[in-house]
Amino acid sequence: MATNQQDVKLLGATGSPFVCRVRIALNLKEIEYKYVEENLGNKSEELIKYNPVYKKVPVFIHNDKPISESLVILEYIDEIWKQNPILPNDSYQRSQARFWAKFIDDKIVGAAFKSVFTIDEKEREKHIEEATEALHILENELKGKYFGGEEINFVDIAAVFIAFWIPLVHDITDLKLFTEEKYPKLYNWSQEFLNHPVVKESLPPRDPLFAFFKARYEGLLAASK
Structure with a gap:
């Protein structure tokens, strides 16, 4: 089950291992998403708005609700999209x-x-x-x-x-x-x-x-x- 691209967005930087984690999870679950490349030397207003505490990537935005920190994002993705689970049931x-x-x-x-x-x-x-x-x-x-x-x-x-x-x-x-x-x-x-x-x-x-x-x-x- 894929979602509409407009519902799911990922703010990231290509070289980040933490962003890569999120991309693997999204691809594993076949979730459609919009990817936005951030310039961390000149952070966008969107990044600062959605992650005002750390101002870091990745930021995962689902229906305009932002989630930060890669491991937290992975858990969220696994809870919302049940196909191809990444966390054990037990x-x-x-x-x-x-x-x-x-x-x-x-x-x-x-x-x-x-x-x-x-x-x-x-x-x-x-x-x-x-x-x-x-x-x-x-x-x-x-x-x-x-x-x-x-x-x-x-x-x-x-x-x-x-x-x-x-x-x-x-x-x-x-x-x-x-x-x-x-x-x-x-x-x-x-x-x-x-x-x-x-x-x-x-x-x-x-x-x-x-x-x-x-x-x-x-x-x-x-x-x-």
């Missing part, structure tokens, strides 16, 4: 999915980015250690093809950052935080996940994103000399 399993999605945000996303984009060597080592430990914990949590078993679920979508953004950023540096040798189960999961047709169509183009992060990394190196 209450306990649902709580576990929420736990692991939050774990990814709290323990992996920030630490992985800071392990690359931090100049101070001690700080950098601390972030590498934190991300490494968290990835090992997540590796041990993965029991099947996906975190959702045979189908993509809430945790898989939350973990798109690990599958796509970490390898992209680390291709720019000598730091190999996420490798097949260190995390065989997670690595195999990432290949399955990235090759899923819905995920493939939802991912941003790699080359411009690679160029953006490379320029940022080289600028950081130049500033540190």
Whole structure:
């Protein structure tokens, strides 16, 4: 069941892993929506109006009602559109999915980015250690093809950052935080996940994103000399 494009709008930025989460969920559920690309250097009045607290993307707008924060948006989408559920029906399993999605945000996303984009060597080592430990914990949590078993679920979508953004950023540096040798189960999961047709169509183009992060990394190196 698709909805009218005018009812559903997503304010986003192509390179954001958090926006990508929402796009995966919408595509998985075959929901029609209008996508609006935001310039985060010059935020639109619409973005500020609909997310006055954080002024960040993604913002999901359904019948002129805005919802912010990617994991909150995913839950909302799953509650409103019942087809192709992304959260388990069982209450306990649902709580576990929420736990692991939050774990990814709290323990992996920030630490992985800071392990690359931090100049101070001690700080950098601390972030590498934190991300490494968290990835090992997540590796041990993965029991099947996906975190959702045979189908993509809430945790898989939350973990798109690990599958796509970490390898992209680390291709720019000598730091190999996420490798097949260190995390065989997670690595195999990432290949399955990235090759899923819905995920493939939802991912941003790699080359411009690679160029953006490379320029940022080289600028950081130049500033540190």
